[in-house]
């Protein structure tokens with residue numbers, strides 16, 4: 001799984017699942033850029049990796065801003081030579097509302113951060129990956145995008161969009177040494193999303209899981225690491241569940 005001489009960029013890497021992914025990639029030798037809208041959080045997460053003896057850089061970036069993404073990717077490639085691995089992990093959850101009560105603002109913000117950003121970031125790294133004939137794009141979607149969940153149609157639709165985008169882009173770039181895959185976690189512990197639920201809500205979500213617990217960020221990171229590695233050389237356009245058996249297809 002060694003990722004020596006690879007540059008990886010993890011969006012939303014300041015905390016939660018993204019932070020665990022950044023750690024796994026860094027410990028395997030990649031230079032890891034933690035790109036997050038939370039500047040202080042990105043710097044702390046990068047510092048933690050550096051203190052452990054690995055290569056890391058914190059970068060303040062709002063992935064929902066197309067112009068900012070283009071500038072950031074260009075300057076990171078200039079500084080570090082390439083971006084070989086992109087993990088599109090940054091994401092938000094909105095308030096729960098039935099569709100007939102959901103505002104335009106909530107819907108559009110969700111699409112901007114969870115779906116449009118995946119397009120902006122992927123588009124911006126593709127020229128360097130195409131020129132090097134090697135690249136890994138790993139998109140963090142959600143089981144909600146496969147199953148549908150009432151009152152979060154915005155979130156589930158954005159995550160279903162990420163799955164569709166993954167499959168299209170994977171086919172587009174398959175002949176150029178670039179793989180594009182997706183991870184669909186279920187409820188994952190030690191994240192803001194898990195903390196946002198009441199104990200009753202958490203219990204009802206865990207009740208859907210055959211393994212009867214939440215995922216850990218490290219379990220999601222392990223799958224992302226595999227997809228980012230040389231080991232996954234013939235895997236593209238795939239959707240990997242990390243749901244403890246919840247997802248049926």
Ligand SMILES: NC(=O)c1ccc[n+]([C@@H]2O[C@H](COP(=O)([O-])OP(=O)(O)OC[C@H]3O[C@@H](n4cnc5c(N)ncnc54)[C@H](O)[C@@H]3O)[C@@H](O)[C@H]2O)c1
Nearest residue numbers: 012014015016017037062063090091142187188191192193
């Ligand atoms: N936690 C879960 O149970 C769960 C389940 C399935 C899928 N996911 C997905 O996993 C990913 C990570 O989730 P998490 O639970 O670790 O989230 P989190 O809220 O703990 O962390 C998300 C990170 O993204 C950053 N971020 C938010 N908006 C951003 C923006 N516009 N630009 C850049 N960074 C931004 C935040 O600052 C934060 O550091 C998300 O895409 C989420 O939808 C999470």
